[in-house]
Amino acid sequence: MKILVCISKTPDTTAKIAFADNNTKFATDGVQWIINPYDEWYALVRAIELKEADPSTILHLVNVGAVDCEPIIRKALALGGDEAIRINSENTDSFYIASQIAAVAKEGAYDLIFTGKETIDYNGSSIGGMVAELLDLPYISHAFKFDLEAGNALVVREIEGGEETNKVALPVVVSCQKGMAEQRIPNMKGIMGARSKPLKITEPIAADSLTTVGSFDLPPAKAGVKLVSPENPEELVRLLHEEAKAF
Amino acid sequence: MSVLVFLDQADGHITKSSFEAANYASKIAEQSGTTAEAIVLGTVADDLSVLGNYGVKKVHTVSDPSLNNFDAQVITNVLAQAVAATGADVIVFSNSAAAKAVAPRLSVKLKAGLVSGAVALPDFSNGFVVKKTVFSGKAFAHIAVTSAKKIITLNPNSFTIEMGSGIAEIMPFAATIDTAKVTVTAVNKITGEVSLSEADIVISGGRGLKGPENWGLVTDLAKLLGAATACSRPVADIDWRPHHEHVGQTGLAIAPNLYFAIGISGAIQHLAGVNRSKVIVVINKDPEAPFFKAADYGIVGDAFEVMPKIIEAVKKLKQA
Numbered sequence: 001m002k003i004l005v006c007i008s009k010t011p012d013t014t015a016k017i018a019f020a021d022n023n024t025k026f027a028t029d030g031v032q033w034i035i036n037p038y039d040e041w042y043a044l045v046r047a048i049e050l051k052e053a054d055p056s057t058i059l060h061l062v063n064v065g066a067v068d069c070e071p072i073i074r075k076a077l078a079l080g081g082d083e084a085i086r087i088n089s090e091n092t093d094s095f096y097i098a099s100q101i102a103a104v105a106k107e108g109a110y111d112l113i114f115t116g117k118e119t120i121d122y123n124g125s126s127i128g129g130m131v132a133e134l135l136d137l138p139y140i141s142h143a144f145k146f147d148l149e150a151g152n153a154l155v156v157r158e159i160e161g162g163e164e165t166n167k168v169a170l171p172v173v174v175s176c177q178k179g180m181a182e183q184r185i186p187n188m189k190g191i192m193g194a195r196s197k198p199l200k201i202t203e204p205i206a207a208d209s210l211t212t213v214g215s216f217d218l219p220p221a222k223a224g225v226k227l228v229s230p231e232n233p234e235e236l237v238r239l240l241h242e243e244a245k246a247f
Numbered sequence: 248m249s250v251l252v253f254l255d256q257a258d259g260h261i262t263k264s265s266f267e268a269a270n271y272a273s274k275i276a277e278q279s280g281t282t283a284e285a286i287v288l289g290t291v292a293d294d295l296s297v298l299g300n301y302g303v304k305k306v307h308t309v310s311d312p313s314l315n316n317f318d319a320q321v322i323t324n325v326l327a328q329a330v331a332a333t334g335a336d337v338i339v340f341s342n343s344a345a346a347k348a349v350a351p352r353l354s355v356k357l358k359a360g361l362v363s364g365a366v367a368l369p370d371f372s373n374g375f376v377v378k379k380t381v382f383s384g385k386a387f388a389h390i391a392v393t394s395a396k397k398i399i400t401l402n403p404n405s406f407t408i409e410m411g412s413g414i415a416e417i418m419p420f421a422a423t424i425d426t427a428k429v430t431v432t433a434v435n436k437i438t439g440e441v442s443l444s445e446a447d448i449v450i451s452g453g454r455g456l457k458g459p460e461n462w463g464l465v466t467d468l469a470k471l472l473g474a475a476t477a478c479s480r481p482v483a484d485i486d487w488r489p490h491h492e493h494v495g496q497t498g499l500a501i502a503p504n505l506y507f508a509i510g511i512s513g514a515i516q517h518l519a520g521v522n523r524s525k526v527i528v529v530i531n532k533d534p535e536a537p538f539f540k541a542a543d544y545g546i547v548g549d550a551f552e553v554m555p556k557i558i559e560a561v562k563k564l565k566q567a
Contacts, residue, residue, distance in 0.1 A: 013496055013516050017385040037497060094361065095354060117347075120383050120496060124363050129319065129351025138428040139319050141348040144490070154432075158491065159344045160257055160444065162436030164317070168429045178497055179490055210360030210394040214376055217387050219522060225529070225539050230548025236528070237560040239544060244526045246505040247448060247472050247561075 001170075002058045003047045004110040006101055006131075007076050008036040009069045010121045019216045026121070026216070035072045038116025038177060040079070045181035046146055047114055048080035058082055062104050064097045066090045070199065077194035078186035084197070089204035092122065092213050098130030099207035105135060111170045112153070117142050117177040128175035138172050144179030250276040250283045251335035252303065253326060255343045258436075259292035263445045264341035264403035266301055271399075271406045272339040273302025274368055279337075286329045286420065288322060289314040299413030307333070307420035318427035319348035325422045327356050330396075332420065342400040343444075350400050359396035366405040366523075383496040383519040403444045404502040405523075443492065446475035448505045449524070451494065453479040455510020455531060455550060459487040464554040465509060471561050477501070479511045495520035509550050513538020530554065 011017075012032040020027040035044070044061070051057040061076050061084040063069050073084045087100045105113055113135075115128040125141070132139030144163075145156035148170075155166045155174060186194075228236040240246045252272035254265040273283040284305040285298055295306045307329055314322070326349065330338060338353065340346035342364050354361035362377040366387065370376040374391050377399055381388040443449065450472070452465040469476045476492060483493035494501055496516035506524035510531060511517060518541050521527065529542040532549050539545050546553055 011382075017382045019386075094351070095358075098351075098355070122381055122388075123379075123383060123500075124361075125347045126351035126354065126361055126363055129348060130355050132320070133323065133352040133355035139348060139352065140429065141319070142344060157344075159317075159434075159436070160262070161440060161442050162434065162491070164431055164435075165433040166429050167432050178493070208358070208394075210354070210358065210392065211362065212391045212393060214389040214391050216381070216389070218385075219387070222527075222541060222543065225542040225545045227539075228544065228546050230546050230553055233546060233548070233553045233556040234560040236544060236546060237557055237564060240505070240526070240528065241564060244505070244543065246526050 001054065001056070001112065002060070002108060002110045003050065003112045003114065004060050004062055004105055004108060005039070005044050005047045005081065006113070006115040006127060007039040007044065007061055007063050007073070008116070008119050009033050009063070009065055009072045010036040010119050013037065013120060017218070023215045023217060033072060035076055036116050036119045038118060038120070040076065041183040042176035042178060042180035043114035043116050044076055044079060044081070045184050046176060049181055050148065051080065060085060060108060060110070062087065062101055064089055064091070064100045073199060074194050075186060077197045077199070078190040079184055080190070082197065084199045086199060086201050087204050088201050091209060093209035093211050094124045094126040094130060096207050096209045098127050098134060100204050101127065102131050102134035103205045104202070105131060113171070113173040115173070115175045117175045125175070128173050132173035135173070138168050139174075140166050140168065140172065141175045142177050143174050144177050146174060146176070146180060248281050249333050249335045250279070250281060250337045250339060251330060251333050252283060252285045252339040253346070253349070254285050254287045255341055255345050256287060256289060256291055259290060261287070261291065261293050261295075262341065262343065264343060264401070267403065267406050267408055268339050268341040268401045269298055269301040269303050270408045271368065271401050272337070275337055275339070276302070278368070278371060284333050284335070285415070286326065288325060295417050296414045299415040300410050301408065302411055302413070303415045305416045305418055307418050309420050309422045309424075311424055313424060313427070316427055316431050317345065318429040319352055320429075321425050321427050322349050323352040323356060324425055326353055328422045329420060330357060336396050338396070338398045340398070340400040342402050346400045350398055354398050357396045357398070358394055359398045360392035360394040361398045361400075362390045362392060363400040365399045365401050369399070380500070380523070384500045384522055385519050402502065404504075441473060441475040443475040443477055443494070443499060444501055446501075446503050448472045448474035448507070449477050449501060449503045450474045450507045450509070451477035451479070451511060452482065452488070452509045453511030454481050461551070462488070464550060464558070467558050468507070468554070468561065471558065471565055479517055508538060509554060511538060512536045513541060
């Protein structure tokens with residue numbers, strides 16, 4: 001079995017969100033970069049578990065990004081996986097990125113393609129679905145449980161107010177979220193081993209971009225909290241009812 | 248030319264956020280001098296002509312029960328046929344589980360630029376620019392869609408409905424339906440609860456509540472206010488509450504009218520998921536809790552003393 005896990009570089013979850021160049025670019029000064037948590041904790045770790053259960057599994061990682069993505073790719077390889085492919089391109093349009101991943105995925109004829117449910121920077125939630133459509137494969141999004149059974153995938157995914165169990169024959173594309181696996185920390189053996197794992201660099205294929213990011217802005221600052229005395233919590237209810245008209 | 252909105256349904260009923268998406272679609276249609284049409288898949292119990300009140304002129308229905316089995320690929324192909332038949336060049340979804348699975352596929356199929364998680368109407372003054380949340384709710388981006396066809400998924404509770412009056416024409420749509428590759432083998436839904444992403448009021452609890460046995464303070468208030476319940480990440484991680492209640496950066500991002508947080512300190516990752524709420528109330532005994540900086544109202548006090556009094560006061564108010 002061959003698995004491809006898509007990983008993306010994102011700012012750390014505690015990074016200060018600020019913008020530069022007239023609010024057209026994310027201000028990267030002092031920002032720590034991490035593997036997008038959904039890609040790492042859920043997609044990658046679940047794929048590693050599948051490889052542990054069946055050591056004949058081949059596990060590849062793919063990233064679309066510039067050379068500054070290599071530290072997070074090495075970190076991913078330290079967690080597990082046999083080799084990584086970096087498609088040497090910077091772009092923020094999801095159709096363009098999905099086109100690059102689909103080209104690599106087609107070439108590698110994978111049985112299973114995992115993505116995170118979204119990146120924590122652009123929150124597009126779109127790469128998995130786009131890759132699936134480009135490859136004419138079924139797609140299950142927002143999965144939090146994944147098992148294999150006689151060539152079929154049994155996947156539990158989140159729906160509004162509950163969950164749904166899906167059965168589908170491989171190959172399939174799955175986007176992963178919390179619940180799929182437990183977060184792991186790379187150990188020394190993994191970190192040393194990652195250095196000698198292949199990290200292949202390929203150039204992007206020609207593909208269109210359908211969107212461009214114009215500018216960013218931050219939510220307006222709050223006016224400040226109105227504190228109510230703990231001796232008189234009834235006053236809070238009155239304020240919410242009469243002033244904020246919240247109920 | 249038209250604007251086509253996909254109406255999501257849950258158990259035969261059109262969802263609240265789909266009505267928002269329908270009204271949003273009709274406003275786009277108005278601004279571009281065209282009309283809004285809708286499409287509904289599967290068996291629906293509701294009277295769809297009321298969509299007219301939301302500005303939708305026609306509702307296309309594909310009532311084949313096989314569509315109740317959700318396979319994103321099958322749904323995408325039906326929607327692509329509807330887009331071709333209506334000549335739609337803007338397609339709108341509410342940003343639901345279905346949209347997250349279908350909209351990206353449709354984007355590829357139609358070569359239509361996709362903006363997911365929109366929070367405002369497109370700005371036509373310089374092309375077609377849509378405001379969306381980025382950085383998990385900590386900021387907004389203005390995305391220009393440069394393709395001829397465009398797809399928008401609208402975040403729930405982000406757009407205020409303006410009701411009009413009208414009767415939508417119901418039109419059965421004859422679509423070719425593919426054989427599904429994905430089979431739904433089980434559905435486990437909590438019925439009777441208010442949907443967290445669509446709720447007007449959300450009551451949420453954190454570790455400050457000390458244990459799942461104390462959750463009555465959250466659920467009693469929620470029941471009185473018809474609110475949904477939520478929790479912070481540590482609470483879901485230690486299984487005090489189910490995972491689907493976790494709001495925050497790695498959980499659900501919500502934007503209710505009122506977010507009422509009890510015993511939650513307000514870590515930056517939690518704030519990311521709730522800071523689009525219109526009114527935020529924080530009850531915490533630690534005056535240094537970062538959540539107070541993001542709150543509109545607050546009480547620095549012990550939730551176990553304060554909350555029973557608040558619940559009593561709300562009870563009185565509701566009886567009045």
